[in-house]
Amino acid sequence: MKRLASEYFKNSQGNCAQAVVTAWHKKTSKNADLVEELSNSGHGRAPDGLCGALHAIHRLVDQNSAAKLNIKFKDAAGGYSKCWEIRTAKTLQCTECVEVAADLLEKHLEAEKPEKG
Numbered sequence: 185m186k187r188l189a190s191e192y193f194k195n196s197q198g199n200c201a202q203a204v205v206t207a208w209h210k211k212t213s214k215n216a217d218l219v220e221e222l223s224n225s226g227h228g229r230a231p232d233g234l235c236g237a238l239h240a241i242h243r244l245v246d247q248n249s250a251a252k253l254n255i256k257f258k259d260a261a262g263g264y265s266k267c268w269e270i271r272t273a274k275t276l277q278c279t280e281c282v283e284v285a286a287d288l289l290e291k292h293l294e295a296e297k298p299e300k301g
Contacts, residue, residue, distance in 0.1 A: 185208065185210075185211050185287070186283045186286045186287045188206070188286070189285070189286035190203070190286070193279055198219065198223075199222070199223070199226020199227060200226045201230060201243075202225075204289065205218045205240050205243070208289055215243075218240075222236070222239070222243070225240070228268055230267070232266070233267055235261070235264075235265060237282045237284070238281070241288065244289065253292060260284045261275050262275030
């Protein structure tokens with residue numbers, strides 16, 4: 185997911201939130217409708233100024249999982265969750281935010297898989 189999201193974003197096929205959702209959709213076949221819905225959630229325009237890649241996480245998983253992934257994302261982003269904070273502090277570049285979010289979601293999916301007995 186990380187590579188796909190990164191390539192999608194780097195090739196200007198969508199904003200950071202859309203890149204994460206596109207990778208999620210390719211992996212799960214779910215939430216295709218969110219790609220267009222999040223067209224205005226990049227470049228610091230996600231609700232409350234949240235990083236668009238992180239906002240995508242919040243839209244894709246349940247609230248409890250989102251809270252846990254939010255903490256992990258903030259750890260990777262130097263304690264920040266808002267786009268302008270991350271960009272000002274230069275803790276991650278936008279592509280890296282996309283990669284972190286996609287990687288966290290992929291690990292979340294792996295953890296959610298039922299064990300085969």
